[in-house]
Amino acid sequence: MVIQKTLDVTTNGRDTIELTADVDNIVRASAVKQGLCNVFIQHTSASLILCENADPTVRLDLESFMRKTVVDGDPMYRHTTEGPDDMSAHIRSILTDTSLNIPVTNGRCALGTWQGIYLWEHRQQSHRRSIVVTVYGDN
Amino acid sequence: MVIQKTLDVTTNGRDTIELTADVDNIVRASAVKQGLCNVFIQHTSASLILCENADPTVRLDLESFMRKTVVDGDPMYRHTTEGPDDMSAHIRSILTDTSLNIPVTNGRCALGTWQGIYLWEHRQQSHRRSIVVTVYGDN
Protein backbone atom coordinates (compact mmCIF):
# COMPACT_ATOMS: atom_id res chain seq x y z
CA MET A 1 0.00 0.00 0.00
CA VAL A 2 1.61 3.25 -1.20
CA ILE A 3 0.21 6.80 -0.96
CA GLN A 4 2.04 9.74 -2.55
CA LYS A 5 1.32 13.46 -2.20
CA THR A 6 3.23 16.62 -3.09
CA LEU A 7 3.60 19.61 -0.76
CA ASP A 8 4.33 22.93 -2.47
CA VAL A 9 6.01 25.42 -0.15
CA THR A 10 6.96 29.02 -0.91
CA THR A 11 9.94 30.10 1.18
CA ASN A 12 10.92 33.62 2.27
CA GLY A 13 14.64 33.30 1.71
CA ARG A 14 17.18 31.63 3.99
CA ASP A 15 15.24 30.23 6.94
CA THR A 16 13.59 27.08 8.30
CA ILE A 17 9.88 26.23 7.88
CA GLU A 18 8.23 23.53 9.98
CA LEU A 19 6.47 20.77 8.01
CA THR A 20 5.68 18.32 10.84
CA ALA A 21 1.89 18.86 10.81
CA ASP A 22 1.70 18.79 6.99
CA VAL A 23 3.55 15.46 6.84
CA ASP A 24 1.65 13.94 9.75
CA ASN A 25 -1.66 14.95 8.14
CA ILE A 26 -0.73 13.02 4.99
CA VAL A 27 0.20 9.99 7.12
CA ARG A 28 -3.07 10.15 9.04
CA ALA A 29 -5.16 10.58 5.87
CA SER A 30 -3.54 7.46 4.39
CA ALA A 31 -4.81 4.15 5.76
CA VAL A 32 -1.23 3.06 6.62
CA LYS A 33 -1.00 2.00 10.26
CA GLN A 34 2.52 0.53 10.37
CA GLY A 35 5.24 1.32 7.87
CA LEU A 36 7.37 4.27 6.80
CA CYS A 37 7.05 7.79 5.49
CA ASN A 38 9.61 9.22 3.03
CA VAL A 39 9.82 13.01 2.70
CA PHE A 40 11.83 14.06 -0.37
CA ILE A 41 12.73 17.58 -1.55
CA GLN A 42 13.21 17.90 -5.32
CA HIS A 43 15.91 20.60 -5.08
CA THR A 44 19.65 20.96 -4.48
CA SER A 45 19.74 24.36 -2.75
CA ALA A 46 17.17 23.67 -0.03
CA SER A 47 17.06 20.63 2.25
CA LEU A 48 15.25 18.81 5.04
CA ILE A 49 16.25 18.26 8.66
CA LEU A 50 14.87 16.57 11.75
CA CYS A 51 15.61 19.13 14.44
CA GLU A 52 14.85 19.94 18.06
CA ASN A 53 11.39 21.56 18.03
CA ALA A 54 11.09 23.26 21.41
CA ASP A 55 13.53 26.17 21.37
CA PRO A 56 13.71 28.26 18.15
CA THR A 57 17.25 29.39 19.02
CA VAL A 58 18.44 25.87 18.11
CA ARG A 59 17.64 26.61 14.46
CA LEU A 60 19.22 30.07 14.71
CA ASP A 61 22.41 28.47 16.08
CA LEU A 62 22.33 25.88 13.28
CA GLU A 63 22.16 28.74 10.79
CA SER A 64 25.10 30.48 12.52
CA PHE A 65 27.13 27.28 12.40
CA MET A 66 26.41 26.75 8.70
CA ARG A 67 27.13 30.38 7.78
CA LYS A 68 30.53 30.06 9.44
CA THR A 69 31.34 26.59 8.06
CA VAL A 70 30.09 27.02 4.49
CA VAL A 71 31.11 30.54 3.52
CA ASP A 72 28.90 32.46 1.06
CA GLY A 73 30.90 33.82 -1.86
CA ASP A 74 34.04 31.89 -0.91
CA PRO A 75 36.70 32.98 -3.44
CA MET A 76 37.51 29.31 -4.12
CA TYR A 77 34.08 28.74 -5.75
CA ARG A 78 33.98 28.52 -9.54
CA HIS A 79 30.18 28.13 -9.69
CA THR A 80 29.32 31.79 -9.17
CA THR A 81 26.86 32.80 -11.92
CA GLU A 82 23.79 32.49 -9.68
CA GLY A 83 25.17 34.62 -6.86
CA PRO A 84 27.31 34.23 -3.71
CA ASP A 85 24.70 32.12 -1.88
CA ASP A 86 24.18 29.50 -4.61
CA MET A 87 27.26 27.30 -4.29
CA SER A 88 27.07 27.49 -0.50
CA ALA A 89 23.41 26.42 -0.77
CA HIS A 90 24.44 23.31 -2.74
CA ILE A 91 27.07 22.43 -0.11
CA ARG A 92 24.58 22.98 2.76
CA SER A 93 22.13 20.70 0.94
CA ILE A 94 24.77 17.94 0.65
CA LEU A 95 25.72 18.25 4.36
CA THR A 96 22.08 17.97 5.50
CA ASP A 97 19.27 15.81 4.02
CA THR A 98 17.41 15.59 0.74
CA SER A 99 15.11 12.94 2.18
CA LEU A 100 13.90 11.87 5.61
CA ASN A 101 12.61 8.38 6.36
CA ILE A 102 10.36 8.23 9.40
CA PRO A 103 8.65 5.15 10.85
CA VAL A 104 4.84 5.11 10.91
CA THR A 105 3.34 3.51 14.04
CA ASN A 106 -0.38 3.38 14.83
CA GLY A 107 -1.05 5.55 11.80
CA ARG A 108 1.19 8.44 12.93
CA CYS A 109 4.80 9.58 12.35
CA ALA A 110 6.77 7.90 15.15
CA LEU A 111 8.84 11.00 15.93
CA GLY A 112 10.51 11.52 19.28
CA THR A 113 9.01 14.14 21.59
CA TRP A 114 11.52 16.81 20.56
CA GLN A 115 11.79 16.02 16.84
CA GLY A 116 10.26 18.30 14.22
CA ILE A 117 10.45 18.11 10.41
CA TYR A 118 11.85 21.29 8.85
CA LEU A 119 12.52 22.55 5.36
CA TRP A 120 15.73 24.59 5.33
CA GLU A 121 15.83 27.16 2.53
CA HIS A 122 19.48 27.94 1.81
CA ARG A 123 18.99 30.63 -0.86
CA GLN A 124 18.59 34.29 0.13
CA GLN A 125 15.61 34.82 -2.20
CA SER A 126 12.12 33.34 -1.94
CA HIS A 127 11.71 30.04 -3.83
CA ARG A 128 8.87 27.63 -4.55
CA ARG A 129 9.90 24.16 -3.29
CA SER A 130 8.28 20.80 -4.10
CA ILE A 131 8.34 18.04 -1.50
CA VAL A 132 7.11 14.53 -2.33
CA VAL A 133 5.70 12.57 0.62
CA THR A 134 5.40 8.79 0.16
CA VAL A 135 3.68 6.68 2.85
CA TYR A 136 3.78 2.90 2.60
CA GLY A 137 3.12 -0.12 4.77
CA ASP A 138 0.25 -2.18 6.20
CA ASN A 139 -3.23 -0.91 6.99
CA MET B 1 4.98 -7.25 5.05
CA VAL B 2 6.19 -4.85 7.78
CA ILE B 3 7.83 -5.73 11.10
CA GLN B 4 8.63 -3.02 13.65
CA LYS B 5 10.64 -3.31 16.88
CA THR B 6 12.15 -0.79 19.30
CA LEU B 7 15.68 -1.02 20.69
CA ASP B 8 16.26 0.80 23.99
CA VAL B 9 19.90 1.66 24.54
CA THR B 10 21.45 3.32 27.59
CA THR B 11 24.55 5.27 26.63
CA ASN B 12 27.55 6.15 28.81
CA GLY B 13 28.04 9.70 27.57
CA ARG B 14 29.74 10.79 24.35
CA ASP B 15 30.81 7.62 22.54
CA THR B 16 29.76 5.16 19.84
CA ILE B 17 27.90 1.89 20.50
CA GLU B 18 27.69 -0.83 17.87
CA LEU B 19 24.16 -1.96 16.96
CA THR B 20 24.91 -4.19 13.95
CA ALA B 21 24.05 -7.51 15.66
CA ASP B 22 20.89 -6.10 17.29
CA VAL B 23 19.59 -4.82 13.96
CA ASP B 24 20.56 -7.96 12.06
CA ASN B 25 18.82 -10.12 14.68
CA ILE B 26 15.57 -8.21 14.09
CA VAL B 27 15.96 -8.68 10.33
CA ARG B 28 16.63 -12.42 10.73
CA ALA B 29 13.69 -12.90 13.13
CA SER B 30 11.36 -11.25 10.60
CA ALA B 31 10.36 -13.41 7.64
CA VAL B 32 11.50 -10.70 5.18
CA LYS B 33 13.93 -12.17 2.65
CA GLN B 34 14.29 -9.25 0.20
CA GLY B 35 13.51 -5.65 1.07
CA LEU B 36 14.82 -2.89 3.31
CA CYS B 37 15.53 -2.14 6.93
CA ASN B 38 15.05 1.37 8.35
CA VAL B 39 16.82 2.22 11.61
CA PHE B 40 15.51 5.45 13.16
CA ILE B 41 16.65 7.23 16.33
CA GLN B 42 13.95 9.29 18.08
CA HIS B 43 16.34 11.97 19.34
CA THR B 44 18.11 15.13 18.18
CA SER B 45 21.31 14.94 20.26
CA ALA B 46 22.36 11.40 19.36
CA SER B 47 22.56 9.94 15.85
CA LEU B 48 23.32 6.91 13.72
CA ILE B 49 26.23 6.21 11.37
CA LEU B 50 27.41 3.45 9.09
CA CYS B 51 31.13 3.35 9.83
CA GLU B 52 34.23 1.25 9.21
CA ASN B 53 34.01 -1.62 11.73
CA ALA B 54 37.54 -3.07 11.79
CA ASP B 55 39.74 -0.47 13.47
CA PRO B 56 38.30 1.33 16.54
CA THR B 57 40.62 4.29 15.97
CA VAL B 58 38.40 5.26 13.02
CA ARG B 59 35.65 6.17 15.47
CA LEU B 60 38.11 7.95 17.75
CA ASP B 61 39.31 10.02 14.78
CA LEU B 62 35.70 10.77 13.82
CA GLU B 63 35.14 12.05 17.36
CA SER B 64 38.30 14.21 17.12
CA PHE B 65 37.12 15.64 13.81
CA MET B 66 33.67 16.47 15.19
CA ARG B 67 35.04 17.99 18.40
CA LYS B 68 37.22 20.31 16.30
CA THR B 69 34.54 21.14 13.71
CA VAL B 70 31.53 21.57 16.02
CA VAL B 71 32.89 23.37 19.07
CA ASP B 72 31.26 22.66 22.45
CA GLY B 73 30.23 25.87 24.20
CA ASP B 74 30.92 28.03 21.15
CA PRO B 75 30.24 31.65 22.29
CA MET B 76 28.03 32.14 19.20
CA TYR B 77 25.41 29.67 20.55
CA ARG B 78 22.23 31.14 22.03
CA HIS B 79 20.79 27.73 23.00
CA THR B 80 22.88 27.25 26.15
CA THR B 81 20.47 26.32 28.99
CA GLU B 82 21.20 22.58 28.77
CA GLY B 83 24.99 22.92 28.90
CA PRO B 84 27.91 23.49 26.51
CA ASP B 85 27.51 20.08 24.79
CA ASP B 86 23.82 20.40 23.94
CA MET B 87 23.82 22.73 20.94
CA SER B 88 26.90 21.00 19.54
CA ALA B 89 25.04 17.67 19.95
CA HIS B 90 22.15 19.02 17.84
CA ILE B 91 24.56 20.15 15.11
CA ARG B 92 26.42 16.80 15.16
CA SER B 93 23.06 15.05 14.82
CA ILE B 94 22.15 17.17 11.75
CA LEU B 95 25.56 16.51 10.10
CA THR B 96 25.26 12.73 10.59
CA ASP B 97 22.11 10.53 10.32
CA THR B 98 18.83 10.20 12.15
CA SER B 99 17.93 7.18 10.04
CA LEU B 100 19.77 4.50 8.08
CA ASN B 101 18.15 2.56 5.22
CA ILE B 102 19.85 -0.75 4.53
CA PRO B 103 18.90 -3.31 1.88
CA VAL B 104 17.80 -6.77 3.07
CA THR B 105 19.03 -9.64 0.88
CA ASN B 106 18.50 -13.34 1.66
CA GLY B 107 17.01 -12.35 5.00
CA ARG B 108 20.09 -10.44 6.20
CA CYS B 109 21.28 -6.80 6.22
CA ALA B 110 23.22 -6.43 2.97
CA LEU B 111 26.07 -4.47 4.57
CA GLY B 112 29.51 -4.30 3.03
CA THR B 113 32.29 -6.26 4.73
CA TRP B 114 33.60 -3.20 6.59
CA GLN B 115 30.29 -1.52 7.43
CA GLY B 116 28.94 -1.47 10.97
CA ILE B 117 25.85 0.26 12.39
CA TYR B 118 26.67 2.59 15.29
CA LEU B 119 24.72 4.82 17.63
CA TRP B 120 26.71 7.99 18.30
CA GLU B 121 25.85 9.60 21.63
CA HIS B 122 26.75 13.29 21.41
CA ARG B 123 25.89 14.32 24.99
CA GLN B 124 28.46 14.04 27.78
CA GLN B 125 26.01 12.41 30.20
CA SER B 126 24.41 8.97 29.97
CA HIS B 127 21.04 8.95 28.14
CA ARG B 128 18.38 6.37 27.36
CA ARG B 129 17.87 6.30 23.56
CA SER B 130 15.00 4.72 21.60
CA ILE B 131 15.65 3.32 18.14
CA VAL B 132 12.79 2.09 15.94
CA VAL B 133 13.73 -0.68 13.49
CA THR B 134 11.29 -1.27 10.60
CA VAL B 135 11.84 -4.23 8.23
CA TYR B 136 9.71 -4.53 5.13
CA GLY B 137 9.67 -6.46 1.86
CA ASP B 138 8.88 -9.90 0.48
CA ASN B 139 9.15 -13.19 2.34
Add this chain to the structure above:
Amino acid sequence: MVIQKTLDVTTNGRDTIELTADVDNIVRASAVKQGLCNVFIQHTSASLILCENADPTVRLDLESFMRKTVVDGDPMYRHTTEGPDDMSAHIRSILTDTSLNIPVTNGRCALGTWQGIYLWEHRQQSHRRSIVVTVYGDN
Protein backbone atom coordinates in the same frame (compact mmCIF):
# COMPACT_ATOMS: atom_id res chain seq x y z
CA MET C 1 6.69 -5.86 -4.83
CA VAL C 2 10.49 -5.59 -4.40
CA ILE C 3 13.17 -5.63 -7.10
CA GLN C 4 16.87 -5.61 -6.18
CA LYS C 5 19.87 -5.20 -8.46
CA THR C 6 23.57 -4.51 -7.88
CA LEU C 7 25.61 -1.96 -9.83
CA ASP C 8 29.37 -2.56 -9.90
CA VAL C 9 31.33 0.61 -10.61
CA THR C 10 35.09 0.95 -11.01
CA THR C 11 36.25 4.40 -9.98
CA ASN C 12 39.34 6.31 -11.15
CA GLY C 13 40.34 7.74 -7.80
CA ARG C 14 38.85 10.75 -6.05
CA ASP C 15 36.05 12.05 -8.28
CA THR C 16 32.29 11.90 -8.87
CA ILE C 17 30.58 9.50 -11.30
CA GLU C 18 26.98 10.04 -12.39
CA LEU C 19 24.62 7.09 -11.79
CA THR C 20 21.28 8.72 -12.64
CA ALA C 21 20.65 6.79 -15.87
CA ASP C 22 21.78 3.46 -14.35
CA VAL C 23 19.39 3.84 -11.42
CA ASP C 24 16.52 5.10 -13.55
CA ASN C 25 16.97 2.14 -15.93
CA ILE C 26 16.53 -0.28 -13.01
CA VAL C 27 13.41 1.59 -11.92
CA ARG C 28 11.95 1.51 -15.45
CA ALA C 29 12.77 -2.19 -15.92
CA SER C 30 10.92 -3.01 -12.68
CA ALA C 31 7.13 -2.95 -12.91
CA VAL C 32 6.92 -0.52 -9.95
CA LYS C 33 4.84 2.52 -10.88
CA GLN C 34 4.52 4.25 -7.50
CA GLY C 35 6.86 3.68 -4.59
CA LEU C 36 10.48 4.29 -3.66
CA CYS C 37 13.97 3.50 -4.82
CA ASN C 38 16.80 2.97 -2.31
CA VAL C 39 20.37 3.32 -3.60
CA PHE C 40 22.92 1.93 -1.10
CA ILE C 41 26.72 1.88 -1.33
CA GLN C 42 28.39 -1.00 0.54
CA HIS C 43 31.52 0.97 1.47
CA THR C 44 32.76 3.48 4.04
CA SER C 45 35.26 5.45 1.95
CA ALA C 46 33.00 6.29 -0.99
CA SER C 47 29.50 7.75 -0.78
CA LEU C 48 26.42 8.91 -2.67
CA ILE C 49 25.04 12.41 -3.20
CA LEU C 50 22.11 14.05 -4.92
CA CYS C 51 23.74 17.06 -6.55
CA GLU C 52 23.05 19.81 -9.05
CA ASN C 53 23.50 18.19 -12.48
CA ALA C 54 23.82 21.12 -14.89
CA ASP C 55 27.18 22.75 -14.15
CA PRO C 56 30.16 20.42 -13.49
CA THR C 57 31.92 23.16 -11.50
CA VAL C 58 29.41 22.53 -8.69
CA ARG C 59 31.05 19.15 -8.07
CA LEU C 60 34.53 20.65 -8.36
CA ASP C 61 33.58 23.24 -5.73
CA LEU C 62 32.16 20.51 -3.51
CA GLU C 63 35.49 18.70 -3.77
CA SER C 64 37.36 21.93 -2.88
CA PHE C 65 35.11 22.45 0.13
CA MET C 66 35.63 18.89 1.36
CA ARG C 67 39.40 18.98 0.82
CA LYS C 68 39.57 22.14 2.96
CA THR C 69 37.14 20.92 5.66
CA VAL C 70 38.32 17.32 6.01
CA VAL C 71 42.10 17.52 5.76
CA ASP C 72 43.98 14.55 4.25
CA GLY C 73 46.76 13.33 6.54
CA ASP C 74 45.64 15.51 9.45
CA PRO C 75 48.21 14.92 12.22
CA MET C 76 45.36 14.27 14.68
CA TYR C 77 44.39 11.03 12.88
CA ARG C 78 45.40 7.75 14.53
CA HIS C 79 43.98 5.59 11.71
CA THR C 80 46.86 6.09 9.26
CA THR C 81 47.94 2.61 8.05
CA GLU C 82 46.03 2.85 4.76
CA GLY C 83 47.43 6.24 3.76
CA PRO C 84 46.68 9.95 4.29
CA ASP C 85 43.39 9.84 2.30
CA ASP C 86 41.79 6.91 4.14
CA MET C 87 40.63 8.48 7.40
CA SER C 88 39.49 11.60 5.53
CA ALA C 89 37.54 9.31 3.16
CA HIS C 90 35.70 7.76 6.14
CA ILE C 91 34.82 11.23 7.48
CA ARG C 92 33.65 12.43 4.03
CA SER C 93 31.47 9.31 3.81
CA ILE C 94 29.87 10.07 7.20
CA LEU C 95 29.20 13.73 6.24
CA THR C 96 27.53 12.74 2.95
CA ASP C 97 25.24 9.74 2.23
CA THR C 98 25.57 5.97 2.25
CA SER C 99 22.04 5.64 0.90
CA LEU C 100 19.60 7.74 -1.11
CA ASN C 101 15.84 7.22 -0.98
CA ILE C 102 14.05 8.59 -4.03
CA PRO C 103 10.30 8.50 -4.75
CA VAL C 104 9.12 6.55 -7.81
CA THR C 105 6.24 8.19 -9.68
CA ASN C 106 4.75 6.88 -12.94
CA GLY C 107 7.51 4.27 -13.07
CA ARG C 108 10.40 6.79 -12.97
CA CYS C 109 12.65 8.34 -10.32
CA ALA C 110 10.82 11.50 -9.24
CA LEU C 111 13.95 13.65 -9.22
CA GLY C 112 13.82 17.42 -9.54
CA THR C 113 14.97 18.95 -12.84
CA TRP C 114 18.44 19.75 -11.48
CA GLN C 115 19.03 16.65 -9.35
CA GLY C 116 21.50 13.96 -10.38
CA ILE C 117 22.62 10.82 -8.53
CA TYR C 118 26.40 10.67 -8.07
CA LEU C 119 28.86 8.23 -6.56
CA TRP C 120 31.66 10.18 -4.83
CA GLU C 121 34.91 8.23 -4.61
CA HIS C 122 36.92 9.64 -1.71
CA ARG C 123 40.07 7.50 -2.08
CA GLN C 124 42.92 8.61 -4.36
CA GLN C 125 43.26 5.17 -5.97
CA SER C 126 40.82 3.36 -8.24
CA HIS C 127 38.37 1.10 -6.39
CA ARG C 128 35.61 -1.31 -7.34
CA ARG C 129 32.39 -0.19 -5.62
CA SER C 130 29.14 -2.15 -5.16
CA ILE C 131 25.83 -0.30 -5.08
CA VAL C 132 22.60 -2.13 -4.24
CA VAL C 133 19.45 -0.64 -5.82
CA THR C 134 16.13 -1.70 -4.27
CA VAL C 135 12.85 -0.61 -5.91
CA TYR C 136 9.56 -1.28 -4.16
CA GLY C 137 5.94 -0.21 -4.36
CA ASP C 138 2.80 -0.80 -6.39
CA ASN C 139 2.66 -1.78 -10.05
